[in-house]
Amino acid sequence: MKPFTYIVPKTLAEAADAAKQADTMLKAAGIDVVDRLKERLLTPAQVVNLLPLRDELQGITVDANGELRIGALVTLTQLERHAALQAPALQALRESAAMTATPQVRHRATVAGNLLQFTRCWYVRSEAHRCLHGGTGPTCLAMTGDNRYHAVMGWSDCVRVHPSNLAPPLLALGAEFTTSLDGKTRRRKLAELFPAEPRALLPEHTLAAGEIVTALHVPAPAAGARSAYSESREKQSFDWATTACAVRLVLDGDTIEAADLVLGAVAPVPLPRPRAAKLLVGQKASPTLFQKVGAAAFADAMPLGHNKYKLTVGPAIVRDALERATR
Ligand SMILES: Cc1cc2nc3c(=O)[nH]c(=O)nc-3n(C[C@H](O)[C@H](O)[C@H](O)COP(=O)(O)OP(=O)(O)OC[C@H]3O[C@@H](n4cnc5c(N)ncnc54)[C@H](O)[C@@H]3O)c2cc1C
Numbered sequence: 001m002k003p004f005t006y007i008v009p010k011t012l013a014e015a016a017d018a019a020k021q022a023d024t025m026l027k028a029a030g031i032d033v034v035d036r037l038k039e040r041l042l043t044p045a046q047v048v049n050l051l052p053l054r055d056e057l058q059g060i061t062v063d064a065n066g067e068l069r070i071g072a073l074v075t076l077t078q079l080e081r082h083a084a085l086q087a088p089a090l091q092a093l094r095e096s097a098a099m100t101a102t103p104q105v106r107h108r109a110t111v112a113g114n115l116l117q118f119t120r121c122w123y124v125r126s127e128a129h130r131c132l133h134g135g136t137g138p139t140c141l142a143m144t145g146d147n148r149y150h151a152v153m154g155w156s157d158c159v160r161v162h163p164s165n166l167a168p169p170l171l172a173l174g175a176e177f178t179t180s181l182d183g184k185t186r187r188r189k190l191a192e193l194f195p196a197e198p199r200a201l202l203p204e205h206t207l208a209a210g211e212i213v214t215a216l217h218v219p220a221p222a223a224g225a226r227s228a229y230s231e232s233r234e235k236q237s238f239d240w241a242t243t244a245c246a247v248r249l250v251l252d253g254d255t256i257e258a259a260d261l262v263l264g265a266v267a268p269v270p271l272p273r274p275r276a277a278k279l280l281v282g283q284k285a286s287p288t289l290f291q292k293v294g295a296a297a298f299a300d301a302m303p304l305g306h307n308k309y310k311l312t313v314g315p316a317i318v319r320d321a322l323e324r325a326t327r
Contacts, residue, residue, distance in 0.1 A: 001037050005046040012056040012212065016180055018048045019210035026050055026212065028073060028113035031105060036118060040127050041134075050212065057112075057214055060084060066220025072112035072213045076100050076166075079111060089221030091325070092169035092229040092246045099231060100165045102238050112213040115167055115193065116205055119160040119268075120240055121150065132200040133158045140200060147304040149242060152311060154267030158200035159304060167194075167270035168246035168262040169229050175218045181211040190216070191272070198268035222258070224251045228325035231265070232313045241265040243314040245297070245321045249280065256280045256326075261297060261318070266310060273297045276318070285326035287319075294318035 004025075009015035019026060023045040027033045030049075036042040050057060050073065057073040060082045068084055079085060080097040100106055100114070123129045123141040130137030140158045142150045150159040167190075175190040195202050207213070227248040231241035244264030250257045259280040263271045276296040283289050294315030301311050 001040070002043040004037075004044050007046055007048045008052055009048060009050075010052065012053055012180055012214070013183070015048055015050060015053060016183070016210065016212060018046065019212060020182075021046060021210075024048060024210065028110040029075070029108040031109050032113060032117040036125075039125065041118075041125060068218040068220075070111055070216040070218070072215055073110045076106040076109050076111070076114065077103070079166075080106065087221065089225035089227055089248075090173070090218070092172060092227035092248065092321075093166070093218070095229040096165040096169045096231075096244075096246065099229070099241075111166060111216060115164050115170070116207075116213070117163060119204060120163045121160040122146070124160065133160060135201065143304065146306060148306040149240075149265075150304055150307055151267050152298070152301045152303045152307055152314070153263075154198070154269065154271050155302070156197070156199060158198070158268060160268050161265050162194070162204070162267065162269050163240050163265065164270065165229075165231070165241065165244065165264065168244055168264040169227065169248075170216060170218070171262045171270055171272060172227065172246040172248040172260040173218050173221075174248075174260070175216050177213055178215045178217065179207065179211045180214050181208055185214070187217070194269040204268075222250050224257065225249070226251060226325045228321045230317045230321040230324065232317050243310050243317050245314070245318045247277075247318075247321045247325050249322075249325050251326070254284050254326075256283055256285065261293070263297060263314070263318075266301075266314060275299075280322075285322070287323075290319040290322040291315075293322060 007018045025044040025047045058071040061069045076097040085094040123131045124134045131141045142159045178187045229246045231244035233239045246262045248260040259277040261273045261277040297318045298314050
């Protein structure tokens with residue numbers, strides 16, 4: 001590991017000042033950051049530890065309008081166990097946190113760190129390989145190499161997938177995020193955290209250098225709102241999803257009045273599927289309908305040599321999320 005200066009700020013302002021310096025890496029729990037430092041994929045001049053900023057970046061609160069505020073440093077265990085997350089409308093978020101990694105990881109991993117973790121593509125994460133996304137090679141090595149965990153849609157010159165469990169449900173629930181940069185607070189839709197057209201040479205998120213995520217905001221659920229999250233993976237624990245789906249439905253009796261559907265682990269960014277979601281609106285829940293929606297969610301897939309299984313497993317995961325949200 002290359003030596004670096006370790007900054008332990010006392011306030012958000014102090015962290016923001018340090019984060020502005022060139023060649024600086026922000027660290028929350030460090031699960032991904034420390035891995036990448038040890039693998040020599042990151043060689044920053046300084047690392048700013050955000051964990052001391054408990055007052056500014058912690059806590060889960062519900063305001064008078066029913067909007068949920070989740071501090072950037074909230075851990076996945078805190079999220080999973082919080083009373084507000086037990087409502088059927090927020091089930092997708094609770095389930096996605098509960099399914100992540102292992103109990104040990106969930107006790108440490110933070111919400112912002114989960115959303116901003118680097119792709120798990122084994123080529124870009126290996127010091128031995130030179131690839132386009134890593135900025136060291138001419139092409140995406142996964143495109144023709146071992147791509148069993150890689151993208152089946154939404155890719156152009158790089159077939160990495162976005163690994164975050166929390167991103168699909170937060171997008172489906174219409175979340176926004178707040179950041180701090182140069183003393184200014186900005187609030188944007190969560191979709192804007194990810195590039196609209198992901199490319200190999202673009203960063204995986206749209207934050208400016210030194211911009212610190214301070215909180216996530218989930219709007220108050222509509223009456224009759226339900227949600228669910230399902231994922232496939234190779235191991236029961238200690239593993240990332242191979243396909244994932246979060247759905248948010250608003251039910252009036254047994255009729256679906258509104259729907260959102262977001263896929264994870266199949267594209268370089270978490271991927272909303274509005275056309276598939278639209279098929280649900282005005283309909284009554286049924287296995288035939290869910291079959292149609294699952295197929296539509298994967299209709300324009302472009303699988304690679306080793307990941308065609310995602311086109312079978314993925315629609316089944318969509319059906320599972322829909323069945324559980326309407327049960
Ligand atoms: C064995 C194992 C299995 C796993 N399985 C899963 C899984 O199934 N699903 C899943 O989603 N994840 C999984 N993970 C990944 C894990 O959830 C993430 O590594 C973790 O959530 C990262 O959170 P962190 O707080 O440690 O972030 P860090 O490692 O500290 O940071 C990650 C990134 O976020 C940035 N960052 C962090 N906080 C902020 C902030 N407030 N503002 C701006 N930038 C910030 C950092 O600069 C860095 O780029 C797994 C990890 C392990 C080790």
